[in-house]
Amino acid sequence: MMQLPLSLQTVEALVQVISGAPRNSLEPSPGICHVEAKLEPFMHACGVSITVASLCGFPTLTAMIESMTE
Numbered sequence: 001m002m003q004l005p006l007s008l009q010t011v012e013a014l015v016q017v018i019s020g021a022p023r024n025s026l027e028p029s030p031g032i033c034h035v036e037a038k039l040e041p042f043m044h045a046c047g048v049s050i051t052v053a054s055l056c057g058f059p060t061l062t063a064m065i066e067s068m069t070e
Contacts, residue, residue: 006069015062018042 006014019039020031033039039061043050052060 004068011062011065011069014065015058019058019061
């Protein structure tokens with residue numbers, strides 16, 4: 001997996017843009033793939049392998065992007 005020098009704020013911004021606000025948020029979802037079924041195909045098209053399965057897409061995506069910064 002490629003390594004990216006991203007700050008915590010950048011990771012949070014990317015997650016917001018890709019998946020939108022967390023489910024328990026009262027804010028409207030601005031995300032490109034706010035429906036979890038669309039998250040995996042979108043990320044695969046970007047060249048990133050991610051499996052959401054039965055987990056919530058927001059924390060899964062956050063963890064995946066954070067792992068790319070380590």
